[in-house]
Amino acid sequence: MFDQINIETLILKYLQGELTEGEQRELDEWLKDDRNKKLFSRLINKQRILVKMERLDEYDWEKSWNVVERKLHGRRKFFWKYWGIAASLLGIVLLGTWMFMERNEENSPMVVIRGVEPGRVFAELVLTGGKIVELSKDSNNLFLGEGGNILRNENGVLFLTQDSVRLQKVDYNEIRTPRGGEYQVVLPDNSIVWLNAESKLRFPSTFSGKERKVFASGELYFQVAKDSLSPFRVEVEGLYEVEVLGTEFNVRAYSNLPSATTLVNGRVLIRDKGAKVVLKAGEQAVKGKNGEGMVVREVDVTPYIAWKQGYFLFENERLEDILNELARWYNVNVFFENSSVREKRFSVDMPRHESFKEVLHLIEQTRSIRIEIEGNNVFVK
DSSP, X not given: OOOHHHHHHHHHHHHXXXXXXXXXXXXXXXXXXXXXXXXXXXXXXXXXXXXXXXXXXXXXXXXXXXXXXXXXXXXXXXXXXXXXXXXXXXXXXXXXXXXXXXXXXXXXXXXXXXXXXXOEEEEEEEOTTSOEEEEETTOEEXXXXXXXXXXXEETTEEEEOOOTTTOSSOOEEEEEEOTTEEEEEEOTTSOEEEEOSSEXXXXXXXXXXXXXXXXXXXXXXXXXXXXXXXXXXXXXXXXXXXXXXXXXXXXXXXXXXXXXXXXXXXEEEEEETTEXXXXXXXXXXXXXXXXXXXXXXXXXXXHHHHHHHTEEEEEEEEHHHHHHHHHHHHTOEEEESSGGGGGOEEEEEEXXXXXXXXXXXXXXXXXXXXXXXXXXXXXXX
């Protein structure tokens, strides 16, 4: 028998992105009951939450949700002031849903839930002063940075101008993609960076001095312009640094996953806690989840850069790893009601903009698992 208060705590921690493995298993166990599953889908459905909140008509709930959602999708720890907002919002929703789920439902406004859509070209640009600007494939605009630099957004690509003469100072901006988003950036030296879903790139308004340095997290593909006098350096999630002169490589550094740098061509030097590792084309450096140790191995780079080419390529990968990758792109939540299938291995080759149901159909054809979709929640049986 599950304790209601404990379940509310688990759901709150789920929304906060701070469930431990044990708590995740406990939540998965609770979700095996179809009634609980339906309740859970309602509790975390954004549209339903907003409908309930609008009835109170005392607060700008849409604005508040956006604040919370940015914190959730950015996978950052909550500051206390945001924790207060999140707890208040969830408390109202939990109370309202638990009390009225079984009655008055016929009088509730109908909420239309769209099917699961693939990711799209979308990102947020965070300017030095803290202003946040939404970027998309259909938007074309110019931004003037505080230091006097110009940023141009054009058809899904963000361009940075290199004009150090006009700059009053060198400042840093950040571009970040949410779950279900991707974007492309052309840096001041004409190096090109592709950002996969749930990724960040912090970059200067211009490259000056003896190095070109940026900061990255998530998954990014770099095509670096050659400059023998100014090495290009990428600081990866505070874990290690990649140094190049001119080359192409993929960096993958999501939280709670092993990080990996995969070299497509050229050479890179990785600095890790005083140690140095040189990668050649076709090699990959992998660092453990705990940030300790680094292993270099030869790989076929194709699966690791497939996302940048517009498709998914999984070769004999664990089902849990595949679904977690798809969840990041399709912006869904995955729950395993049958833990034994996590380790099953599959090979999948498909376009990134394929229907999500078609993707799951490919996996279900093995007849060894069954998958159900409710809203943006995926339950694996």
